[in-house]
Amino acid sequence: MSFDVYRLPDEYNELREAIRALADNKIAPYASDVDDRSRFPVEAYDALRAADFHAPHIAEQYDGAGADALATCIVIEEVARACASSSLIPAVNKLGTMPLILGGSDEVKQRYLPPVARGEAMFSYGLSEREAGSDTASMRTRAIADGDEWVLTGQKSWITNAGASRYYTVLAVTDPDGPRGRNITAFVVEDGDEGFTYGEPERKLGIKGSPTRELLFDNVRLGDDRRVGPVGDGLKLALRTLDHTRVTIGAQAVGIAQGALDHAVAYVKERRQFGKAIADFQGIQFMLADMAMTLEASRQLVYTAAAKSERNDPDLPFFGAAAKCHASDAAMRITTDAVQLLGGYGYVKDYPLERMMRDAKITQIYEGTNQVQRIVMARHLLTG
Structure with a gap:
């Protein structure tokens, strides 16, 4: 019987050494100031992008590093050891893009994953609402079909890196009379879309360097090419x-x-x-x-x-x-x-x-x- 299964392969240990050195030298020195001033950790973002650790999970075919789930966890772990706010850069990039990776069309993946992989944009995730936290199926945000477009109205709460990210996966009810939980669809909303704005930054106990804000949608028009996955499969x-x-x-x-x-x-x-x-x-x-x-x-x-x-x-x-x-x-x-x-x-x-x-x-x-x-x-x- 071989016991090698209980030991991480060398490449993971080498990855840990690399990201720990980066975190100790280029992230930890700014962690206190980031917290004190509740400011986005731009030094960490720049260092992570330079080393290709900002969104390591994205596959090579989309210009990413192609890190597996364990390697991505090691990156997040080592950054969090120095600064929890900074660790939300790779963590939330994965959260925002994962719906596309799991269920998006090839066109959606090709459009949105490469800019994130190259460090040109960040990607956040909009699921929770003021009255729909753990009970996600009770969300009130609506996306109503209008020809070959969707009209998005409502809001999302507690959105990590809101305002810093360029792209957002947003879940909305597309069939108000449909069966609960099977009437929700996912879309990509872009910073700058007409009618899309942000609430004021939340004043938080911790992770103060990661901006948390509401997403506000006032008749935001989205083409069907912004849809992620089949209609009605959003909550799944x-x-x-x-x-x-x-x-x-x-x-x-x-x-x-x-x-x-x-x-x-x-x-x-x-x-x-x-x-x-x-x-x-x-x-x-x-x-x-x-x-x-x-x-x-x-x-x-x-x-x-x-x-x-x-x-x-x-x-x-x-x-x-x-x-x-x-x-x-x-x-x-x-x-x-x-x-x-x-x-x-x-x-x-x-x-x-x-x-x-x-x-x-x-x-x-x-x-x-x-x-x-x-x-x-x-x-x-x-x-x-």
Whole structure:
């Protein structure tokens, strides 16, 4: 029996070294300022584009790097270790383009994937609404057919990188009288489309460098060439997308937690109380051991889910939900414990732990709350 299956191939470790060096040198130095000023991390975007890490998942045939799901997770993880806001550049580029990859026509893919792959544009995802969060099928945004065009009205809430992205996958009801959940269609909306505007930036607890705004549609006319997938298949396509991209949120959570653990370990080795480093106290050691153990369990679950995403395994919905849920819960615990280990220093902005703790919280909420993830897992178990 060979045990090589339990070891990452060298190319993944080399990728990790490359993206970690980039993140440490060109992203981490700006993370505090990005958070303080709630500004888009342009330094990270430029560095990621220069190294072809901004949208690594896009296939080579569309001018992309052709990274598989695991490699993409490693990129997101290592960027999140330095700056969670910056990790949403590759993560949301995947989220926005995944409906096209899964269900778009060749024409739609050829039109929109290459500009993102080349770093000329970013791509966001519009599913949630003010009154349709977890209950996505109750959305009120409408796209009504008018000849060979669609007229889009309504709004989308909590849209990551809104205003920074050029393209948006937007889900809208196309048959108001049709069966619930089978009357929704996906479209691409472009920045600059007449009638398409943005709400004011949200004032958030964390990930402050990633702009979050509403998308507002006032009779936006879209040609049928903007449609993604068959009419009525939009919600199915949206949920399939989330099966894949929840894995990337798990990777983001792992990265945030790893960054917090790294800082905590370095601190307790230097901080002295009662005549010795606090790392010598057993209580501190037990906390570190639990943090590292939980983190490594999350990482392995995320990597397993990433492999299932790449193969499109039938149990991906369970593993995608499990990876996102476990890793984000772990990130919240680990960052909280890291703040505790630094004591008063953990609570001030001179150290990055309070930022990491604030950033970790959103991973339990977006792309489906962790309560919803548990529903997904339970339904998968109960239906066999």
